[in-house]
Amino acid sequence: MSRQQTEHAVVLGASMAGLLAARVLADRYPRVTVLDRDHLVPDPASPRRGVPQGAHIHALLARGQQALEELIPGLTEELIGRGAPAGDLLGDSRWFVGGHRFRRARSGVPVLCASRPLLEDTVRARVSAMSGVDVVARTEVVGFETAGDGLRVTGVRVRREGRAGDEPVPADLVVDATGRGSRTPRWLGAMGLPVPEEERVTIGLGYATRTYRARPGAIGSDLGIIPAPYPPLGRGGGLAVIEGDRWIVTLAGVLGDHPPADAAGFEAFARSLPVPDLHDAIAGAEPLDDPVPFRFPASVRRRYERLARFPDRLLVLGDAFCSFNPVYGQGMTVAALEALALRRHLRARPPRPRAFHRHVARIVDAPWDMVVGGDLAFPGVQGRRTAKIRLVDAYLGRLQAAAADDAEVAVAFVRVAGLVDGPGALLHPRIALRVARHARRGRAAGTPGGTDAPGPRRPIRPTGSTGGAHP
Ligand SMILES: Cc1cc2nc3c(=O)[nH]c(=O)nc-3n(C[C@H](O)[C@H](O)[C@H](O)COP(=O)(O)OP(=O)(O)OC[C@H]3O[C@@H](n4cnc5c(N)ncnc54)[C@H](O)[C@@H]3O)c2cc1C
Incomplete structure (x- = not known):
């Protein structure tokens, strides 16, 4: 048997990033093993x-x-078949961004509302069914096996649940997809290699989430209600219709102003949001569980692409x-x-880590800039507010106000928020002109724009600042 026929790729972590990496590796490597320390519960209803x-x-x-x-x-189609509702991102959802209720219109941008467990379960089933792929649960990766002074990874060491001691798993390629708690930086340091710089934007975000039985007709035919947090209050949330005729309702607050995880506190927090839609929907709805809290202290970006020395045959992706x-x-x-991107880099075998990490960094750039720009709009968030960030922020405030009245602007925004278009699309002369026209009209009418919107497009609060869910 030739070496190529026995090559083995090992993926650390069987969550979304690991499974999708395994998906493309399976086209190139005859054996792909995905290791996860978790019990990979086959019940799609439970996280x-x-x-x-x-x-x-x-x-998604x-x-x-x-x-x-x-x-x-x-x-x-498979997710829809399993009950996930699908529709139009702007036509079938209520968007409230930066204090403005966006004009509703068919955007042509799809939205698919699946719970995370259903999505992961469906992806895992499809990837596990691929020839050569083995998804192994209850197996914790505890370190790398290396050669050549740590400059080549030759496998990993694992600890299997219920067995004493560690054992090696040899590999021709190792892909770390163990999420934000990844121990690769620590293991690199222990091997005497440089560790990636870390950039952090501390947002002090808290979530609390509850599911409800959907109340037929209570939100019309809408699939979502999205009141994005915006400064200075920083409270927001989301309601999505998901499989099983359920609503999933997440409340969010930044900088320590977290939604409580008791029923009364959850309800009161929902009532305190700048728009009543979400609270009105859940009032009288039957909860199916207790609120579940989550704390997310900071966004973290690791600069692997800048490392001068990094082992061959090791790649890092995902969270x-x-x-x-x-x-x-x-x-x-x-x-x-x-x-x-990995699929492209696998044309070279083994793929070159530096080139791959540079590619990943380019993918991360635009979404990372959105997070940094959006989070720095909260005065309590630490970070350098460059002239560019302040300018973009001011422009986005005007753009979001315009989106309350102008469907074309609203569509441009949701396309960028959905990562369909790059942020530059919002500066397209056609959009910039509409934003400027709207701001002029608003000034002439003595309002900051959008405040004269009739009926359901009631503005929430005039603001020049921006918040979450904004590019
Ligand atoms: C509160 C919250 C809400 C989010 N909402 C959204 C959203 O609306 N939309 C969106 O696109 N993304 C969202 N995300 C992000 C999304 O969940 C992740 O980006 C996505 O899961 C990809 O992450 P990942 O696969 O890299 O890592 P993770 O999902 O964190 O998975 C890491 C996996 O590695 C395993 N693992 C860890 N260490 C080891 C080890 N040593 N050995 C073996 N296995 C190990 C874990 O068991 C786990 O299965 C959200 C994240 C959070 C925290």
Whole structure:
């Protein structure tokens, strides 16, 4: 048997990033083993311990849906078949961003509302069924096996549940997808190699999430209500209709102003949001569980692409590379885009870590800038507010006000928020002109723009600042 026929790729972590990496590795490596320390519960209704964020609302951005479909054709239909509702991102959801209720319009941008456990379960089933792929649970990775003074990774050491001691798992390629708690930086340090610089934006975010039995007709035919947190209050949330005729409702607060995890406190926090829609929806709805809290202290970006020395045959992706403030809903989409990038880098075998990490860094750049820009709009968030950030922030405030009246501007915004278009699309002369026109009209009318919107497009509060879910 030739070496190529026996080559073995090992992926650390069987969550979204790891599974999608395994998906593309399986096209190139005859054996792909995905190791996870968790019990990979086959019940799609319950979140598992290793992915505690699975209990919370998980928006799959439009670009992520596209990328997943490219990786796993037919996935969307399968999710719909398993009960996930699908619709139009702007036409079937109520968006409140930066204090403005966006004008509703068909955007042509799809939205698919699956719970995180259903999504992961469906992806795991499809990837596990691929020839050569073995997903192994209850197996914790505790270090790398190396050669050549640590400059080549030759496998990992694992500890299997119920067995004493560690054992080696040899590999021709190792991909770290163990999430934000990845121990690769520590293991590199212990091997005497440089560790990646870490950039952090501390947001002090708290979530609390509860599911309800959907109340037929209570929110019309809408699939989502999205009051994004914005300064200075920083309270927001999301309601999504998910499989099983349920609503998942996540409340969010920044800088320590966290939603309580008791029923009365949860309800009161929902009532305190700047728009009544979410509270009105859950008032009288039947809860199916107790609120579940989650704390997310900071977005973290690790600069692997800048390392001068890094072992061969080791790649890092997913949240292990960059973990974003989840309010923007980007993590799974970025993981899917990184898997597509990995597919390209596998044309060289083994792929070159530096080139791959540079590619991943380019994928991360735009979503990371959105998080940094959006979070720095909160005066309590520490960080350097460059002239560019302040300018973009001021422009976005005007753009969001315009989106309350102008469907074309609203569509441009949701396309960028969905990572379908890059942020530059918001500066397109056509959009910039509409924003400027709207601001002029607002000034002439003595309002900051959008405040004269009739009926359901009631503005929440005039503001020039921005908040979560904004590019
Ligand atoms: C509260 C919250 C809400 C979010 N909401 C959204 C959203 O709306 N939309 C979106 O796209 N993204 C969202 N995200 C981000 C999203 O969950 C992640 O980006 C996505 O899961 C990809 O992460 P990952 O696979 O890299 O890591 P993770 O999902 O963290 O998975 C890491 C895996 O590695 C395993 N593991 C860890 N250490 C070891 C080890 N030593 N040995 C073996 N296995 C190990 C774990 O058991 C786990 O299975 C949210 C995140 C949080 C925290």
